[in-house]
Amino acid sequence: MTAPTAVLREMRWWDIAPVLELEHELFPEDAWSAGMFWSELAHARGPHASRRYVVAEDPASGRIVGYAGLAASGDLGDVQTIAAAKDQWGTGLGARLLTELLRAATAFECAEVLLEVRVDNTRAQRLYERFGFEPIGFRRGYYQPGNVDALVMRLTDPARTAAPAGESAEATGTAPADPTTETTEHPESSETHGS
Numbered sequence: 001m002t003a004p005t006a007v008l009r010e011m012r013w014w015d016i017a018p019v020l021e022l023e024h025e026l027f028p029e030d031a032w033s034a035g036m037f038w039s040e041l042a043h044a045r046g047p048h049a050s051r052r053y054v055v056a057e058d059p060a061s062g063r064i065v066g067y068a069g070l071a072a073s074g075d076l077g078d079v080q081t082i083a084a085a086k087d088q089w090g091t092g093l094g095a096r097l098l099t100e101l102l103r104a105a106t107a108f109e110c111a112e113v114l115l116e117v118r119v120d121n122t123r124a125q126r127l128y129e130r131f132g133f134e135p136i137g138f139r140r141g142y143y144q145p146g147n148v149d150a151l152v153m154r155l156t157d158p159a160r161t162a163a164p165a166g167e168s169a170e171a172t173g174t175a176p177a178d179p180t181t182e183t184t185e186h187p188e189s190s191e192t193h194g195s
């Protein structure tokens with residue numbers, strides 16, 4: 001039997017615990033802390049919102065099977081994290097999450113979206129390439145403590161890539177980026193999954 005399609009919706013504070021479970025499973029070396037997610041969600045609502053976080057929820061069981069987040073600063077978007085539970089890989093969930101982040105980048109009026117991805121994460125790199133992200137450089141030793149390099153990828157004009165039709169997570173909390181913010185803030189650590 002085919003599993004029901006996960007539903008995308010805005011991530012709220014009560015999702016942090018199940019998201020952390022996935023986070024530790026999928027990023028065992030450099031998992032974000034609860035505090036980092038709290039800090040991100042604190043910037044996800046209100047007139048000066050600069051973040052968009054979504055979760056994918058199995059409608060039958062309520063299980064969280066994926067999550068993703070984008071930060072906007074001026075006209076620059078940054079994919080902070082994106083992940084799908086292992087049993088969902090290859091079902092298109094990663095693509096749906098990324099599409100939602102690009103819709104958010106469009107709503108924030110981002111001219112380009114950047115991300116960092118581990119050089120050894122070819123699966124994720126393929127996903128980003130399919131969406132038109134191009135490699136623009138490396139950040140040496142970006143992922144600690146493993147000292148793994150990050151590939152930096154960029155997508156220009158996310159509005160062109162974010163399909164206007166189809167599913168969109170609930171729009172609550174999405175607002176244009178605060179133009180007074182000069183730099184992309186990262187939670188606690190300077191590192192993102194780059195995702």
Ligand SMILES: CC(C)(COP(=O)(O)OP(=O)(O)OC[C@H]1O[C@@H](n2cnc3c(N)ncnc32)[C@H](O)[C@@H]1OP(=O)(O)O)[C@@H](O)C(=O)NCCC(=O)NCCS
Nearest residue numbers: 082083084089090091092093094095117124126193194195
């Ligand atoms: C990266 C990640 C989010 C991708 O998620 P995903 O759900 O597997 O992504 P998709 O299903 O959209 O695409 C992956 C592959 O499945 C294929 N696919 C997409 N839809 C499909 C479908 N309906 N049926 C079968 N295969 C499908 C795609 O063609 C793609 O194949 P390719 O990699 O050979 O191009 C996921 O692997 C993950 O969470 N990894 C661990 C965390 C991580 O590394 N995050 C990124 C950090 S930079």
